Amino acid sequence: MKTKVQTFLICILTYLLFGDLVANPSLPTRFQWKWTNNQVLELNEYHDVLFRVGTKTVEREDKNRVVMKTKQCSQDSCLVNAWFDTYLRYGKTTGPFWKDKEFISDFTLYRNGRYEVPNEFIMPNLRSFPSFPDTPISVGDLWKLPAEESFDFTSERIRVKVTPEYTFQGIFPWKEGNYSGNCEKITYTYPIFYTKSESDKMAPNVPYKIFGFATGTVFFNAERGVPEFKEVKLSYTFIYPNGTVQEANFHIKGVYFLRNQVNAKDKESIREDVLNDLIVGYTGNREDIGDRKEGLPNQVAESLPVKVRTSEDGIVFSLDSILFDFNESKLKADAENAVSKIAEILKKYPDREIRVSGHTDNVGKKEYNQKLSEERAKSVLHSLVDNHKLDEKHISFRGYADDLPVAPNDTEENRQKNRRVEITLVLD
Template sequence: MTFRRLVFYSFVTILPMAMASADPQSKTSFQWKWKENQVLELNEYHDVFFRVGTKTVEREDKNRVVMKPKKCSTDSCLVNAWFDTYLRYGKTSGPFWKDKEFLSDFTLFRNGRYEVPNEFIMPNLRSFPSFPDTAVSVSDVWKLPAEESFDFNSERIRVKVVPEYTFQGVFPWSEGNYKGNCEKITYTYPIFYNKPDGEKMVPNVPYKIFGFASGTVFFNASRGVPEFKEVKLSYTFIYPNGTVQEANFHIKGVYFLRNQINAKDKESIREDILEDLIVGYTGDLNGTKIGDPSKDKTNGKLPNEENLGRITDTGEIPSPEKKTDPKNLPVSVRTSEDGIVFSLDSILFDFNDSKLKPEAETAVTKIAEILKKYPDREIRVSGHTDNIGKKEYNQKLSEDRAKSVLHSLVDLHKMDEKHISFKGYADEVPIVPNDTEENRHKNRRVEITLVLD
């Protein structure tokens, strides 16, 4: 197995924890308490290290998991989950590349146990943690079965493990701009797998896996959901051809609990965003623009004034008589299954060039101002082309244009790159058929998605 193929998606998607009080003899019961109208989002960041012989590869992974209960009973919830994975190589800053997407339906029992149908590979760490039936005190220890599922190209290997959990009490946690104070559980377990005698060896699939895991999970017992986790995983894979591969993961993840957003909510957000894209214009004889500190006496808005100007491809603020129809803007805004999509017209770039035109920064600046109002949300930048030209060229052009917009958001507008990723799609995702020049023009675009689900 190559370094590229071994992408271990360490989604300890749901790591609940226990609660301690000032009295170490007090007991706490643990169970999941989320409801059908709630969404639990996990944002994970992995430091990854691979070694085969003297060759090493370092990588950073970012995983976003969105879990929605479809139906809940007193003892379990049927969960619909989306798994998005992102990569960047080397110990460097810079944008994450959008890698893969996975969907999954699984059952999460109130005690933390999972049941995952065979057709789904996610989550691959299952029943972490599981809770005892009785309440626990600080320093109590328990063991319950769990499973790791390794999905290789031609075979899936499931390894049964038995983690040992210890309830530590209530402690503070912090990660970046996020912090909390809730119940802390630590756990450890060894990993060992040896292909049974008589089973056929498969190339690029290990016949032996061994390793060790240790983790800390903060679970808010009163709310019944996790808040933060930190996990260290170490694996050694031995392949039929004698290759020995080591893989180490250091994972940190923050959870966010929120109510689900419906189609009506999304449309309301889209309308608010369209309002934010409007640029004010005074329309007086001196041509004064809103925001001119020497002449603006009304905090950017004159009495009875309408917002008449909108962004154009030149950055110009149109006069009232040129009153721009929103359909003619180089930036359109629509709702999607994922959230709100800003679509940047290809006129913001020179022909066959990935560099943003200087005047295009007007549009990106306005979009950045809007995106900063949603600091905890995922931002995806995607590049798209028409179907004219070679596939390889279009793929690179679409990636370069997406990166150009991303770098503008990060470098010029100081947006947090940890929440932004890019991907080029060439002509794979047209919004209209590539059957006319007008339609091909529409397909040549860069999109910025504000992820709401």
């Protein structure tokens, strides 16, 4: 009996001493973007997409890579230069993503999360998500601020004003694949309604009515002043003048990475390190590369079946056309060996985007060269994924036929230079 009484008294004392600390909510949090000059925020999004028209459905997986660089920051905002790369693959399946489109954009991002996007840019199409009040927020607080969705159709852009309702949930862990974090969690919901005015001209391929609903979660690190992870579900219904009704559903997950900008000098330094590793991979002896202070010996680098250079995007490995038989897309033994050496280098950059592109000379029909360039790119990609276990979510392919020559197609020697597969380690 004495033990029970002692336990009860201890519980009462604990409550009196610490009860208020447990019951009271945490101190209010001030949310704002804390970007500074020369910083990069990269967003990698993955979308499960379902389209439905009548009884016909199409499933698709999209990947968006968004790179946002601060050009100039003030106390109130940052001017941002951004690149948007889109990739896709059809069906609920594994396999490579096909690189689809590229967009560029300049916009202003205010510290409270509000966007200002000039009319000439279509990206980003979700704007001012999330936006924050100017005053600190406590756990459980709700707020509403205006935002916008921009839809681009063949002949018209429709911009829909929405008003999300946000709730600060507190600090929670998040995890997506190999990435995880623990920071402030914000949820939001909003309906979507749009009806074209009867006085506006109707276009057959542009909906006159859009309605739907969105729910989203953003993990925003208040201390660092940037988002870490987001998950969004969007559901749209589009009604066209001819009576066609199209449904579109998106389940989006995105992971953010904050880093400093990579300048030309940084890229050249990385290129030298990469080339050093590549030469060692072939020679097996670091003495063969000579004194680094004197530079890498040209005769060693030139003898490799792989050339390495910097580009606007990053570091490019260019595989000679001799790695494929004439008019064939299957990798030869020497090609497999080269890809193996490159794969070991790429594994040192697990969070970076990798693009595989196929190229041909201008001999032959365009349609044939396009298919051949795609098949060769896919052969290299499959080797990286299947044989060397690189994460296929970070790799995409595209065939360019003869659209991007590195030399004039005026001699056999130059045409051979154009028949190549390139692997780009994206740094920007």
